Amino acid sequence: MYFETADGTRLAYEDHGQGAPILFLASWVLNADMWEYQIPFFVENGYRCIALDRRGHGRSDRPRDGYDLDTSADDIAALLEHLDLRDVTLVGHSMGGAEAARYLARHGEERIARVALVSATVPFLKLTDDNPGGLPEFALQAVLKQWREDRPHWFTRQKQIWFATHLGNQVSESQIELTLQQCLSASPWATAQYFQSGYHTDHRPGLAKISVPALVVHGAADASAPVALTGRRTAELVPGAVYKEYPTGGHGLYITHKHQLNDDLLEFIKS
Template sequence: MPYLEKTTANNESNISIYYEDYGMGKPIILIHGWPLSGDMWEYQVPALIEAGHRVITYDRRGFGKSSRPYDGYTYESMAEDLHSLIKKLSLENVTLVGFSMGGGELGKYVEMFGTHHISNLIFISSIAPYMLKTDDNKEGVPEEVFEDMKANVSKDRAGFLKGFGKDFVNYKDHKDKVSQGMLDHSFSIAVSASPKGTLDCIDAFGKTDLRDAMKKIDVPTLFIHGDADQIVPPAPTSKQGHELVKDSKLHMFKDAPHGLFLTHTEELNKAIIDFLK
């Protein structure tokens, strides 16, 4: 299995980032959401390969098959991991696709490293630019929501994730599209992640302000979001991001939940492929 091996900034430990690399053509890196892994892209990878792309997925530190360090769950560290992967694979003209928390890596990557290696950005159900409700971000999510999430993860992580999985796909509305097996599979991915990483990432995706970072994006950019998303409200995220990124496009999926990669698979795949054409 391929891994990106890197040493932490203080040289105290090594980090191994698991990745998979398939297909030929223009490269696409798919960045997963919280608290999943690269396995969430099971129904996107074949479609993108068949459309003529080289498709790379990886597991964020603390998740999937990657190392589980105790600290380092900030967007700065995670953007550095992404940059190291791009350098290791000598990629150019890369399309970065970030789902949910993964949208934060896109914003922070551009802020830290620019767009020299990047040709397109696609934010899907993304938390970027800013989820937290503040005086100048009034449509955001109140801080107590994230604090409650942290408390529940600390007290009963497995129990919290069970309920979160159903809210993720608006299960009552999409029972015909999402089987119990799909829910169980997603839960098994989520519950196998680092408990500390699962906890710390809540602050990263919930409280990181990427509004200035988004203003630095200068490549073609697409925002995709479901108008029935119960996890990440589109107003402070994709809609605000669309306003901040010059000449970007916004595609709202009607009646789609947060986990639209499961409920609106074909529509999502088509939107990505059409944008890259």
């Protein structure tokens, strides 16, 4: 299914099941397909599951611009209005979590019942005077330079780290290769633009104003979004947030820890 945003971009989404709505927001360079181990579980438990392909990803259009978190937040708002969804649970992984946070900051909580930030790249990644634990600009530029030389090779090098297989997490080679191909399917232009927007966006003011129930889930072994910079700090910023940290979880815990994650999400939604 498709809908059009304010600038005429055609975005794809999936809509399964009936009941209270859950909107799944995918990781950077991934799309709605990443939630294949979550959506059937929640449909079977009586929920309506919607999953969005952001612009430049999956089946959605690849427009000239709009590859930033403010536009992503506005695209989410357009989808919620298109479907007239209310009492929504937002579940965002990685940059999807950043998009959820940005949506709440820009559009408020009128349509939102609760939010779950899973391995989210918030609150602020950039090294600044008031964010001494952040990552320096040269690190961002180094990654961009590697992509201009050989983007597929960079992602191939990351595939084992993504799942923290060195800690004994069991992931088949087929699953790893599928995830790699999903990552490489995103528009190269969108890949770089979103990466830069995620690095430069400061979510701290917005997170501190969240008043709906919030769940923060993060892996202690997350190499893509180090837990000390992201998950733990986010849990401290969001008032009353429930925090769960998976000791062996990497960034891809939606696969390696799918049963635990599904159970934790379900418990949170029911509570």
